[in-house]
Amino acid sequence: MPFWLEIVINVTFSYIASVGFALTINVPHRALNLSGISGAVGWMAYWLCFRAGMGRMLSNLLGAFLIGILGLCFARIKKCPVTIFNIPALVPLVPGMPVYQAVRALVIGNYTQGQELILRVAIVTGAIGIGFLLSTMCTEAFYKLKRRHLRKIQLYIQRKK
Template identity: 35%
Template sequence: MVTYIQNFIFAYVATIGFAILFNTPKSALLKAGFGGAVGWLLYSFINFKSDNIVLATFIASFFIALIGEIFAITNKKPITVFIIPGIVPLVPGFGIYFTMLSILEKNYTKAAQYGSEALLISISIAGALTIVLTLNSYRKKKQPIKIK
């Protein structure tokens, strides 16, 4: 339990750091941090229970996008203000790094392993964001203007 609380706090601070780096408005910093921290907490829990990093990343990205959507509607700010900093902790930087390192070491089997995992994680992030943003586009659909 303590580990999850620590993960939440560290992810919260890290997400706020990325939000500052991306020039997020001051009024949205704490909410962006909350979205990233909840996403990381979900990611950690699901990855621990299922040992499936791609599924954990997909579900965490999905909830980060949902939280960002709610904050964007309530605060009247663009959704990117909330989801971009929240997604950054989930980006598979370690996988991409180890892919390049394995290529330099001419260990192509490990490079393929790390590279395919990083690619699947990236696709799961993109897929989750696409699903949430698509659902939102249906909500915003307005009636066509009738010309008399």
């Protein structure tokens, strides 16, 4: 399959998954498109990083980081809570298959494989949480620096007068 077709398929289905989940949790219609875009961007960051050989943890961290940044930006644009954009966008990144495999292995009695899969799920979940934490910290630091810079400019203008 050509690479461009894989990109089109991944963007399309991640957008549809994010918007579909947003509809099920009653996200306002004015925010549906942006939550889908956020989900598609986060998934594409994950997919491209994973294809580049960065591993699941770093790929999920970067995908969640981008989702967090976009969620904060979109929340300022649309004047909505950040969770309206973040939660539906996370749906493509949720490690559903390893969770299913872990539960299945535990039910069958294969405890070693079940523990290994649960550890993998915990690492991916932690990476997603850290990605959101880093995005929040970076945007807060950016706006704090921006306010400080604007205050310095205002003081400079006042001194000139």
